[in-house]
Amino acid sequence: MKEIFALVDCNNFYVSCERVFNPKLSGRPVVVLSNNDGCVVARSNEAKALNIGMGVPAFEVADLIKKHKIEVFSSNYTLYADMSRRVMQTLATFTPEIEIYSIDEAFLNLAGFEPPLADYGRRIQQTVRQWTGMPVSIGIAGTKTLAKIANHLAKHSAKFDGVLDLCDSNNLEKVLAEVPLEKIWGIGIRSAIKLKRAGMKTALDLSKADISWIRNKFGVVGVRTVYELRGSCCYPLEDNPPARQSIVVSRMFGVPIESAEQLKEAAATYAARAGEKLREHNLAVSLQTVFVTTSRFIKNKYFNSHTFAFETATSDSTELIKAALSSIDRLYRKNYKFKKCGVVLLGLVPHDRVQRNLFDKTDREKSRRLMQAVDAVNSRLNTPLYWAAEGLSKNWHVQFRRRSKKFTTCWDELPEVA
DNA sequence: TCTGGGGTCCTAGGACCC
DNA sequence: TCTGGGGTCCTAGGACCC
Numbered sequence: 001m002k003e004i005f006a007l008v009d010c011n012n013f014y015v016s017c018e019r020v021f022n023p024k025l026s027g028r029p030v031v032v033l034s035n036n037d038g039c040v041v042a043r044s045n046e047a048k049a050l051n052i053g054m055g056v057p058a059f060e061v062a063d064l065i066k067k068h069k070i071e072v073f074s075s076n077y078t079l080y081a082d083m084s085r086r087v088m089q090t091l092a093t094f095t096p097e098i099e100i101y102s103i104d105e106a107f108l109n110l111a112g113f114e115p116p117l118a119d120y121g122r123r124i125q126q127t128v129r130q131w132t133g134m135p136v137s138i139g140i141a142g143t144k145t146l147a148k149i150a151n152h153l154a155k156h157s158a159k160f161d162g163v164l165d166l167c168d169s170n171n172l173e174k175v176l177a178e179v180p181l182e183k184i185w186g187i188g189i190r191s192a193i194k195l196k197r198a199g200m201k202t203a204l205d206l207s208k209a210d211i212s213w214i215r216n217k218f219g220v221v222g223v224r225t226v227y228e229l230r231g232s233c234c235y236p237l238e239d240n241p242p243a244r245q246s247i248v249v250s251r252m253f254g255v256p257i258e259s260a261e262q263l264k265e266a267a268a269t270y271a272a273r274a275g276e277k278l279r280e281h282n283l284a285v286s287l288q289t290v291f292v293t294t295s296r297f298i299k300n301k302y303f304n305s306h307t308f309a310f311e312t313a314t315s316d317s318t319e320l321i322k323a324a325l326s327s328i329d330r331l332y333r334k335n336y337k338f339k340k341c342g343v344v345l346l347g348l349v350p351h352d353r354v355q356r357n358l359f360d361k362t363d364r365e366k367s368r369r370l371m372q373a374v375d376a377v378n379s380r381l382n383t384p385l386y387w388a389a390e391g392l393s394k395n396w397h398v399q400f401r402r403r404s405k406k407f408t409t410c411w412d413e414l415p416e417v418a
Numbered sequence: 419t420c421t422g423g424g425g426t427c428c429t430a431g432g433a434c435c436c
Numbered sequence: 437t438c439t440g441g442g443g444t445c446c447t448a449g450g451a452c453c454c
Contacts, residue, residue, distance in 0.1 A: 013454095033422090034421090034422035034423075035422050035423070036420085036421095036422075037420085038420075038421055038422055039421060039422055041422070041423095055421090055422085056421085057420070057421040058420075058421085059419085059420045059421080060420090060421080062420090075422085101453095101454085102425095102453080102454045103454075104454080105454075185452095185453080186451095186452070186453085187452090188451060188452050188453085189451090189452095190450085190451060190452085191451080191452085219428060219429070220427095220428075221427075221428065221451085221452085244425090245425085245426075245427095246424090246425070246426090247424090247425095248423075248424050248425075249423090249424090250422095250423065250424080251422085251423075252421090252422070252423090295421080296421080297421065340422095342423090
């Protein structure tokens with residue numbers, strides 16, 4: 001059967017999450033900032049209209065924010081993750097064939113559903129709004145790349161009111177001729193520049209490009225994009241997500257770190273968090289890379305990384321922390337202002353398929369029970385257990401000065417009705 | 419003064435082997 | 437001066453995504 005994809009995408013997701021619990025924000029310009037309140041990562045339509053760019057540093061738009069009384073929030077990942085879960089659960093009531101593509105997007109397979117599919121899309125849209133408060137846009141088409149385009153048009157053109165089905169479009173060429181290259185899924189800034197140099201301007205141009213030329217310039221990824229624009233499906237629905245390849249925990253510091261001790265606290269903190277993620281996914285790790293870096297924007301730059309190989313794959317935070325500390329011993333240099341470090345776990349294997357080393361003397365069962373106990377306690381407490389190596393004061397810690405409450409996940413922070 | 423975080427896939431090139 | 441051919445595996449870096 002021919003594939004039919006619906007891409008459901010939450011509008012301005014982080015901003016919409018804030019608005020669900022703070023209705024006064026509706027109709028007002030709102031932005032949400034990244035960690036340390038560094039960059040703008042979400043904007044309401046009103047903020048976009050005021051020329052607040054995506055990803056711009058907050059200090060660069062400070063004047064605009066003041067002038068237009070823009071509402072500003074720090075990221076509240078706990079709230080956003082919970083809202084995402086609610087939206088995805090709602091979508092799953094419409095079809096079991098769902099691929100959660102990101103925190104705010106999912107592909108649904110609508111093959112076999114009775115047309116007109118736009119009506120069905122509208123029902124999905126209304127249900128999500130009613131059950132979760134989240135506004136979504138829906139694009140429907142025969143390939144994921146075309147569904148992305150449909151979604152983009154649905155969101156930005158008032159006449160579609162948030163839902164567009166390109167399957168029954170008899171003038172697909174006319175639609176594609178309106179889509180600039182940069183808006184195509186898989187075409188980033190580099191590829192767009194190369195394509196423009198070759199005289200192309202729109203998705204229609206790219207869909208008609210010579211395949212061997214594309215293969216030569218953009219590899220198989222480029223070829224797939226062209227076929228997808230032509231309506232041939234190259235990316236099927238992944239409703240059984242493939243095993244994860246890596247786990248990363250990295251953060252910029254609230255203030256620069258100069259001492260080895262504090263750098264170790266940070267590395268230990270991130271290693272512990274990486275260990276939690278590892279166990280959440282029932283994985284063990286065989287390679288751990290730790291990297292440290294100064295700011296990208298200063299003269300005296302330094303970046304370095306070190307990789308530690310575990311003899312036996314592990315998911316024990318104490319082992320990750322120990323390895324991270326030894327990595328910092330090699331990476332630390334005096335007289336640098338470190339701005340960021342990170343822990344990367346690679347070589348992930350399912351926990352129940354770990355190959356024991358012949359000379360491994362560790363009591364794996366004891367370690368597993370300890371980690372289970374720590375995770376169980378931490379899932380219930382607001383002030384979790386942590387390892388001594390993480391340090392007590394953490395004055396380098398990431399800062400969130402304007403964070404909203406955990407409205408949906410913390411009894412002490414429920415919204416109040418006056 | 420202040421510039422995010424976490425992922426994926428692909429490719430080219432080197433090491434190594436027969 | 438001349439200096440195999442082909443395969444595999446690994447890694448770093450590029451490009452992209454949200």
